[in-house]
Amino acid sequence: MDAKIQRTEIIVPSPAARLKEGFRKNWYKFSRNKLSIAGLVIVLSIIVVAILAPYVAPYPKHAGKFVDYVNANQGPSAAHFFGTDNFGRDVLSRIIFAFRGALLMGIMVLAIAVPVGVFFGLLAGYYQGSFLDTFIMRITDIFLSVPPLLLALAIAAVLEPNLTNAMIAVTVMWWPWYTRLVYGMATSLKNEYFVTSAELVGAGRFHILFREILPNCLSPIFTKMALDVGWVILIGASLSFVGLGEQPPTPALGQMVSDGTRYMPDLWWMTVYPSLAIAVIILGFNMLGDGIRDMMSKGEHDRG
Amino acid sequence: MSKETDNILTIENLKTYFQVGKVKGKTVHVRAVDGVSLSIKKGEVMGLVGESGSGKSTLAYTVMGMYPPTEGKITFKGEDISAGSSRRPLDVKKDMQIVFQDPGSSLNPHQNIKQILELPLKVHGIVKKEEMEKRVTQILRTVELSPAYMYKTPGSMGGGERQMISIARALATDPSFVILDEPTSALDVSIQAKIINMLLRLQEKNNLTYLFITHDLSLMRNIATRVAIMYLGKICEMASTHEFFETPYHPYTKMLLSSIPVVSVEEEKLRPEKVTSTGEIPSPTNIPTGCSFHLRCPNKMDLCTYDDPVMTEVTPGHYVRCHLYNKEEAGDAV
Numbered sequence: 001m002d003a004k005i006q007r008t009e010i011i012v013p014s015p016a017a018r019l020k021e022g023f024r025k026n027w028y029k030f031s032r033n034k035l036s037i038a039g040l041v042i043v044l045s046i047i048v049v050a051i052l053a054p055y056v057a058p059y060p061k062h063a064g065k066f067v068d069y070v071n072a073n074q075g076p077s078a079a080h081f082f083g084t085d086n087f088g089r090d091v092l093s094r095i096i097f098a099f100r101g102a103l104l105m106g107i108m109v110l111a112i113a114v115p116v117g118v119f120f121g122l123l124a125g126y127y128q129g130s131f132l133d134t135f136i137m138r139i140t141d142i143f144l145s146v147p148p149l150l151l152a153l154a155i156a157a158v159l160e161p162n163l164t165n166a167m168i169a170v171t172v173m174w175w176p177w178y179t180r181l182v183y184g185m186a187t188s189l190k191n192e193y194f195v196t197s198a199e200l201v202g203a204g205r206f207h208i209l210f211r212e213i214l215p216n217c218l219s220p221i222f223t224k225m226a227l228d229v230g231w232v233i234l235i236g237a238s239l240s241f242v243g244l245g246e247q248p249p250t251p252a253l254g255q256m257v258s259d260g261t262r263y264m265p266d267l268w269w270m271t272v273y274p275s276l277a278i279a280v281i282i283l284g285f286n287m288l289g290d291g292i293r294d295m296m297s298k299g300e301h302d303r304g
Numbered sequence: 305m306s307k308e309t310d311n312i313l314t315i316e317n318l319k320t321y322f323q324v325g326k327v328k329g330k331t332v333h334v335r336a337v338d339g340v341s342l343s344i345k346k347g348e349v350m351g352l353v354g355e356s357g358s359g360k361s362t363l364a365y366t367v368m369g370m371y372p373p374t375e376g377k378i379t380f381k382g383e384d385i386s387a388g389s390s391r392r393p394l395d396v397k398k399d400m401q402i403v404f405q406d407p408g409s410s411l412n413p414h415q416n417i418k419q420i421l422e423l424p425l426k427v428h429g430i431v432k433k434e435e436m437e438k439r440v441t442q443i444l445r446t447v448e449l450s451p452a453y454m455y456k457t458p459g460s461m462g463g464g465e466r467q468m469i470s471i472a473r474a475l476a477t478d479p480s481f482v483i484l485d486e487p488t489s490a491l492d493v494s495i496q497a498k499i500i501n502m503l504l505r506l507q508e509k510n511n512l513t514y515l516f517i518t519h520d521l522s523l524m525r526n527i528a529t530r531v532a533i534m535y536l537g538k539i540c541e542m543a544s545t546h547e548f549f550e551t552p553y554h555p556y557t558k559m560l561l562s563s564i565p566v567v568s569v570e571e572e573k574l575r576p577e578k579v580t581s582t583g584e585i586p587s588p589t590n591i592p593t594g595c596s597f598h599l600r601c602p603n604k605m606d607l608c609t610y611d612d613p614v615m616t617e618v619t620p621g622h623y624v625r626c627h628l629y630n631k632e633e634a635g636d637a638v
Contacts, residue, residue, distance in 0.1 A: 018455070193410035200368055200389055201424045201477065202397040215414035 029295045036291020042284030050099040062089040063097035065249045076269055083269035085259070091269060094251035095277045101163055101246050102253055102281060105236035106229040109170045114225060117178025118217070122209050124179065125186020137183065143176040152235055156244040163252070166245040170235050174228070181224060185217045219296035226289035230282040237278050253278050311379075312481055312513050313344040313367070318376035320359075320366045324589060334588045336362035338537035339376075341615065344481075349507065349514045351528030351545070353521055353560075355585050359537040360517045361405075364483045367515070368402050380481070398428050401474035405486040407466035411458035417444075417469055418454045424476040447472040447502060464495035468502070475506065483515045488523075500527060521564050525549055533557055536588060536596040539615070543622040553624040555601045595627065603628055 030036055054060045058080075068088030076083045082091035124136040143151070155169035189195060190213065198212050239245045240254030248255065253274050260270030320337040336359040344350045354360045366373050369389030378386050380400060385392055404410040411420055421440045425431050431439045441451040447468040458466050467487060474482055484503065488496040504527060507514060516528060524531050525545060532542040533556065541554040552558050559580075583600040586592060592599055598608040607627050615625045 193404045193406060194412040196370060197402075197404070197410055197473065198423060200370070200397060200402060201473075202394050202427045203423060204427075207423070207427075211415075212412055216412070218414075 026295045029297075030291045033291060033294060035287045036294065039284050039287025039289070039291055042280060043288050046099055046281055046284060047103060049096055050103050053096050053100060057090075057093040057096045059090040059093040060097075062093045063249075063251055073263075073267055082273040083267070085256075085270050086263060086267065091256070091273050094256060095253070095274055098246075098251040098253045098256060098274070098277070099281065101240075101250070102233045102236060102278075105163070105167055105170070106232045106285070108167050109174055109232045109236075110225055110228060113171045113174035114178050114221065117175035118182050118214070118221060120175070121179040121182025122186050122213060122217075125183040126190050126205075126209055126213065128187045128190065136179065140176040140179045140183075143173065144180065146173075148173050149235060149238060152239060153242065153244065156239050161244045161247060163246045163250075166236060166239045169239065169244075170232055173235075174232065177228075178221065178224070181220060182217050185220065186213055189213045189216050223289070223293040223296050226292035227286060228289075230285035230289065233285065234278070234282055253281075310346055311343040312346045312381060313342075313515075314377075314379040315340055315342040315363075315367065316377045316379075317341055318363070318366060318378065319374045320362050320371050321374040322371075332589050335537050335591055336588055337366060337373075338588075338591070340534075340537070340539055342532060342539065342542070344513060344515060346480075346513055347511060348529040349504075349516055349527055351524040351531040352515060352517045352534060353519060353524055353531060354534035355519065357585050357588065358534040359588070360534050361485055362537075363534070364402065364485050364515065364517055368400065368483060394428065398424075398477045399479050400481050400483075401477065401479040402483040402485060403467070403470050403474050403487045406490055407463050407470055408458075408490075410470050411466055411473075413457065413459050416455050416457050420458075420469065421473055421476055424473060428477055430477065443472050443476050446475065446506065462495075463491050464499065467491060467495075467499060471499070471503065471506075475510070478510070479512070481513045481515070483517070485517045486519070487516075489518065489520070503527075521560060533560070536585065536591055538596060539623075539625065540597065541622075541624050541626075542615075547619070547622050551622075553618055553622070553629055554597075554626050555603050555628070556597050559600075559602075595625075 049056055053063075057063065066087070066089055068084075070088065071080075071084050072086055072088035074080055074084045074088075080090050080092065082095065084090055085094075120136050120140070124133045124140075127133050151173040152166075152169040155172055156166050159165035159168065195208060195212050198208050203212075236245060237252075237254035237257075240252040241258045243255070243258070245254055246252035248259075256274035257271055257278070260267065260272075260274065263270055318337055318340045319335070321333040321335050324332050324334050326332065338359070340363055342350075352360050352363070362371065365371050367378055369385065369387070369392055372388045373386055376386070377384060380396060383396065385396055389397070418437070418440050421443055422436055425436065425439060437454075440454060444451055444453055449465065449468055449472070453461070453465070453469070458469070461469070467490075471487070487503070488499050491499065500523070503514070506512065516524075518524060528545045530542065530544050531548040533540050533548075533554070535556055541548070541552065541557045548557070549561065552561055562580075580602075582602075586596070586599065593612075594610045595601070595608040595613055598604050601608065605627060611627070613625050613627045615623050616629060618624050618629045
């Protein structure tokens with residue numbers, strides 16, 4: 001027996017090697033579409049620029065309380081690439097600082113909405129047919145039946161207008177989508193034999209929900225998250241456009257667009273550049289999201 | 305024979321119905337298991353055969369507690385376990401395991417083999433954390449797999465290997481009773497033989513009791529000590545393997561045995577008289593009155609259309625549920 005054991009070669013790849021292998025495979029899937037790489041580049045540059053805003057913005061002071069009527073209403077020039085607004089503040093600097101709020105919005109909303117939504121989805125799906133299921137899913141239905149932007153507007157309007165409350169509003173309207181997504185998967189997964197096996201051997205509910213069912217839901221969740229960041233930012237910009245987001249003088253993309261509309265078309269740069277910034281950030285996240293979806297999808301042959 | 309060994313599992317008049325809907329205000333049930341009584345002795349390999357839809361898997365799942373029984377009693381080692389699996393004590397769960405038919409869906413694709421095999425060990429606190437890896441290696445060896453499988457995922461393995469992992473998982477808790485629900489029907493023939501041999505070896509080594517479910521009668525002949533045959537949720541005939549194949553009584557058994565394809569002359573000799581099979585198994589939502597087999601039975605009598613026969617011990621240990629062998633009643637009917 002001993003001799004036999006020694007002969008058996010145990011080829012156990014080290015965790016680092018397995019991680020590297022997985023990374024290589026995923027990068028291959030991701031990078032096959034050049035748009036995904038473009039998305040990644042856009043998103044990474046926006047993140048870097050937003051983090052280093054005080055150092056990269058040409059006029060960091062213009063993001064706060066600042067007035068300079070001498071240089072107000074100037075069109076794009078070498079000194080002010082995107083021009084200056086009616087208070088003489090540099091539009092480019094304000095856009096760079098506004099990215100911070102936009103990114104924070106996208107990250108925080110999903111960081112809260114996704115775990116909450118997923119948890120309720122798992123619970124309702126696993127206890128399908130029980131009172132808990134009915135309770136959770138009917139509440140979800142109520143949230144989903146109201147148009148999302150209206151719901152967010154209503155919640156944000158009730159609360160004091162600031163970035164935190166805008167995030168709360170968007171979070172409240174966002175979690176039911178994840179509940180619905182996970183619910184559908186959990187109801188079918190709970191009947192898989194591997195879940196039954198775990199139940200029969202006596203595993204706890206925590207194990208079944210989070211170790212058996214959840215890992216099998218992760219890739220659609222991540223895909224949806226990647227595609228959702230852009231939309232969250234858009235909803236955030238919409239709220240800030242109607243004055244329910246970050247309050248002046250702190251810049252926010254929607255708020256800048258809204259301010260600029262009063263001076264259209266003379267001071268067009270006040271509106272056009274923040275709008276473009278919104279478009280670029282959402283485009284970047286959506287292209288990145290597509291790439292992540294490609295990376296997560298198991299089937300290699302089901303796409304053209 | 306029954307006095308020599310104790311019954312490990314006793315099923316009394318077990319019924320499992322599923323509600324499938326309502327027709328004209330009346331609830332329609334699928335009577336998947338409809339009054340099964342069965343006892344399995346320690347150390348035996350009980351073969352349970354039947355056509356698709358005869359309720360053999362449902363019977364197994366009910367015994368495991370996946371479905372609550374509609375009626376009846378299940379006793380395991382003297383303990384009443386008729387309640388669903390969530391209300392069973394942990395040591396019963398440890399002592400009773402099941403291997404499912406489909407190795408594709410019985411292993412979590414997002415876990416590696418180590419994680420899969422660790423679960424029963426963790427739940428029942430069988431080994432300490434530090435010894436886990438050693439124990440998993442040991443378990444893999446019992447099913448003749450190399451420890452290199454530990455970090456593989458089920459997706460990167462073949463069906464036969466996956467089924468071995470399923471068996472390894474079932475045996476990880478060192479159970480005394482294992483239900484094998486068609487463990488080889490999804491595999492190709494060469495692997496089937498390997499797995500069957502391994503199962504038998506493990507049975508001998510660990511003194512296991514099997515309830516082996518299959519629809520392959522020739523397989524039964526080679527591995528089972530006793531065979532029970534199910535038709536529409538009821539057991540038709542139950543006998544030791546030798547008797548079952550040599551002197552089948554029930555017309556359904558005769559029909560099935562004569563439909564086994566044979567290759568050699570010796571096998572041909574073993575065949576009972578030729579009975580042509582007719583018809584198909586009726587829907588379990590609409591079970592015929594009387595004997596459920598009377599629609600297809602070549603020996604049908606008037607009695608069979610309205611009276612359901614009861615299980616009778618024709619010769620010691622050989623039970624048949626058929627009016628032909630129910631002497632007291634048969635006298636009146638003929």
